[in-house]
Amino acid sequence: MYNNNNSTPSSSSSSEAGDARSSVFNPGEPLRQPRTTPPVSDGNSDCRVPPVLANSGHNSSSAADALVKNSKLSAAAPEFVPGCYASFQDDVYSDEAEGCYAESSLAELVKDFVSHLNSSPGSFESEIEYITDTLNSWVTTEEILQELVELIYVQSTSLPNFAYTGARLCNHLSLHIRLTPPDGNFRQLLLKRCRTEYERREEAVRGDRETQKKFHSYVLFLGELYLNLEVKSGKGTPGRANVLLGALKDLLNALFSHPDDPNLICAVKLLKLSGSILDDTWKEKGQSDMSEIIKKIEEILLDAKCSRDVRQMLLKLVELQSSNWGRVLSAAVSSDATPDNDPNYFMNEPTFYTADGTPFTAADPEYSEKYQEILDREDYFPDAYEENGNESSCDDDDEMDPEIEEAFEKFCMESDAKRKK
Known part of the structure; x- marks a missing residue:
């Protein structure tokens, strides 16, 4: 091996021996650290390089011997977990990992949470408490709360297929984010943010393709928000945010005021999503808003120059609304049900x-x-499988x-x- 003064080998034999030992024990060029592994820190962290390797004075043989002697690995272990492995909930953002991970920003934190929920929406119930507790530890000022609202709004209106989960996330945070500054809590700030886009509706429906696309994502998110956002009333029972009811009607009118294909497709999606709830709510209030919307659709079918596919979508929507959104008004009592009075009579029958x-x-x-x-x-x-008149091989007394x-x-x-x- 080379000595500490970078001199040449004393002999060819010692050089060959040194090269052989170096190839076995020296790691050579360090491997690139994977994204899930924290960088090496100088603090007293479990992730730092063992002192026996950091000391260049030790030769490779003694370093390897020390690793083997001090290793806690076992061949009989049921599974292998890297020393710095961190699960989503327990370690990534925990205090114990501060020595291994650089402090992340709130934007990165929200992006990670949203990405996880978007890829695994079924984990919402099991992860939401941890997410809420983590965000509560971050949200300590009104400015941070406003930043959080903006981050979640942007993710919910820009990430494909995240509108429903985003609305559920907004509802949970509106009920569990503890900070309530004078200018408004999480729910109030969120509704203010939604109102900003609402006031731009007339320009958005006539904008370019990208502007319309962003506006349509906002419309569908607002529909999900109306279905999922819970507002506690004076009686203590949660209800829907009525302020969104009128907003959705105005958004539909704006979409129908400029009936090109993208706007009409967005309106159909919104009505398929929330049409039955909107219809029921308006009827309870004694309003005929849904009838007015259906009348506008019928006028568009007569006059607008929409494509054949979009025209078919509108016709199907009118048919759906006329059939009470595909719902059965009442089902017969199970004891009195017959094929004639209960359309679901044969639903659970075997095939x-x-x-x-x-x-x-x-x-x-x-x-x-x-x-x-x-x-x-x-x-x-x-009888078909009896042989030569003998009794069947299957004994009737024995149950298979x-x-x-x-x-x-x-x-x-x-x-x-x-x-x-």
Whole structure:
């Protein structure tokens, strides 16, 4: 090996030996650190380089021996977890990781949370408490609260398919963010931010393609917000934000005032999303707002030069509204239900198959005949596989395992079908 003074090897043999040992123990060029691994810090962190490796005076052999001697790894361990591994909830933003991770900004924090919820929306219930607690530790001033509202609003209106989860996130934070400055709490600041876009609606519907796209994302997010945002009333029971009810009507009118294809598609999506709730709410208030909207759609169908596909979407929407948004007004009591008075009578009935594989249920007019045919065929199967007049190999007194019985019946049905062919 080379000495500390960078002199040449004393002999060729010692050089060869040094090169061999160096190739075994020296790490050479350090590997690039993965994104999930924190950078090396100078603090007293678990992630710092062991002193035995940091001391250049030790030779490679002693360093390797020390690693083996001090290692806590075990070949019998059920799983391997890197020393600086951090789970989403426990370590990434915990105090213990301060020595390993550089302090992140609120924007990065929100982006990470939103990215996680967008990729795993099913984890919302299990993660939301941790997310809320973390944000509460950050939101200590009115300026930070306003920044948080803006960050979540931008993510909810720009990230594809995040409007629903974003509305749920906004609802939870509006109920659990503790800071309530004089200028408004989280919910009030969020509604103020939404009003800013609402006031630009007339210009947005006539803007260029990019402007319309952003506006349409905002409209659909506001629809989700109306369905998910809970506002506590004086009676203590949560209800929807009525201020959004009138805003949605004005947004629909703005979209219909400039009936090009993108605006009409956005209006159809909004009505499919929230039309039934809007209709019910307006009827409860004695208002005919939905009838006015449907009338405008019918006028557009007569006069507007929209594409054939968009025209078909509008026709389907009018048909959907006329059928009470596809809902059944009332279902018969289960004890009194019949196929005539309950459209869901056969909903949970099992599906059977004939010998040729045709499916049928209790709703089929020939159900009785087909079901009897199956029963007759099942009675016939045991005798079909008796050999030389001997008793069947299956003892009727012994019950088969359900899975074996199902497999056996399937085999018999397939054999019978092949035989008939």
